[in-house]
Amino acid sequence: MSDKRAGDAANTAVKNDRATTKTDSVGRPGVEIDEKPPTDAPPTGIAALIAKIMALKPVRVLLRFGASGGEIMASGMSFQAVFAIFAGIWVGFSIFGIVLAGNPELMDAVIGQLSNAIPGLIGDEGAIKPEALAEARILGWTGAIALIGLVLTAVGWLASTRDSIRRLFKLDPPTTNFALLKLKDFGLAIAFGIAIILSSAVSLISNQGLSLAFDLLGIDTRSPFAGVVGWLVGVLVVFAFDTLVLAAAFRVLSGVKIPMRRLLAGAAIGGAALGVLKILGSQLLGGATSNPLLASFAVIIGIMIFLNLVCRVILIAATWIAVGMEDAGLDPRSLTPEQMEVERQKRVAEARDTLVAAERERLQAAIATEHGLARRRLRKKLERLDSLDHAEAVKLVEKG
Structure with missing residues (x-):
């Protein structure tokens, strides 16, 4: 009797549209899918064009960015970035100010690097006066306490960036100890400051090398050709710096396992977009300052708008990598x-x-x-x- 019931169970098939439920050899409900030829004809005309557009990677990247809450995450990151940047600059010049003060050319190069990175941040008409940076020092207990608060503010932006990138990769928050994460963020913040100084030094050395090369070739350093070459070298230095910083954010900060080729490709796309933003940043700031209602705090408004765009670029570049890995069947987890x-x-x-x-x-x-x-x-x-x-x-x- 049991054999007969098992045979009946194995041969019973209840069809529901294309699904057939029956038992397999171990008594487990199995499902067979009846292959049916598609009855719908492939889309043509406008529908086919829309389908092709929706299948494009840039479109899918933007759709995933929006579906993952990228707009909200970018806004939150930019809000924290405003405080983190001012805190980070004060802390950085307080720590490295003694070294920079002994080398005025390097000091000017660092200030120029920061000014180019965020238009309107440093300058005679910017939010921070260059003279104030030269006088930034940690004096006494009050300065030490302020330093701790500013460090926490600066590394808070790194934590937000890490969580946002992991969300775009559809990963849970890291399970690492909270104190270790903060220590890691602090180390990355210090490394970022050192990287700014190194990139400024490279920019300074490259400019001096160009001047020497122009002198050897008999080219006037004040000629339009020399100006264009110098501008291109500066753009390339900034692009390389931004690409390395984004690669570190995507790989080291977020802890996402990304193949090197895809990591560098996504970071390069983000670095190029950031370069365009920096070139157009002065125009953006000018648009904010032209509004008479914002004249009293136009510089801060311009910086906030610029940082919001920067955070969007960072997250969209991360989404580009995430979609590419998903298309290739790569799991970002270990x-x-x-x-x-x-x-x-x-x-x-x-x-x-x-x-x-x-x-x-x-x-x-x-x-x-x-x-x-x-x-x-x-x-x-x-x-x-x-x-x-x-x-x-x-x-x-x-x-x-």
Whole structure:
């Protein structure tokens, strides 16, 4: 009798559209998908054009950016960036001011680098006067306490950036100890400050090298050609710096496992976009200052708008990498083969549960409309389905 029931269970197939629920060789509800030729013709005309546009990677990147809350995350990051930048500059010049004060050319190069990075931040008409930076020092207990508060403010932006990037990669927040994360952020902030000084030194050396090369070639350093070459070298130095900083943010700060080729490609796209923003930054600031209602704090408004655009570029570049990895089937997490197998089995179990639930609902609806022998057969099918589903659930619990 048991063999007969097993045979009946194995041969029972209840078709619901394209899904057929039956049991496999181990008594587990299985699903067969009947292959049916597509009945809908491929889209043509405007529909085909829209489908092609929606399939483009830039469009999918922007859609994912919006669906992941990129607008809100960029706004929050830019709000924190305003305080983090002023705090970071004060802390940086307080720590490195003694070194920079002994080299006026390097000091001017660093100030120029910061001024180019954020238009309107430093200058005679900017939010920060250059003379104030030269006088920034940590004096006494009050200065030390202020330094701690400013450091926490500066590293807070790094924490927001890390969480935002991980959200775009569809990853959970890191499980690392809170104190270790803050220590890591502080180290990255110090490294970022050192990188600014190094890039300023490289820019200074490259300018001096260009001047020497022009003198050897007999080219007037004040000629338009020399000016264009010097501008291009400066742009390339800034582009390389921005690319390296973005690569560090995407890989080191967020802790996302990204192949080097995709990492550098996404960081380069972000670096190029940031370069365009910096070139157009003075125009943006001029638009803010031209509004008479904002004249009293136009510089701060311009900086906030600029930082909002910068944060958008950072997150969109991260989204570009995330979509590319997803297209290539790359998981940003560091999973062992055993963990990947567990996740595969979990997805299979979830799909099975979904189909079993749909089949159960269909049988229950059919029972409510049938009578007599047909209703009894449907009840037996439903009982077998519930029995097999329960046995599979017990097996999964014991396995887990």
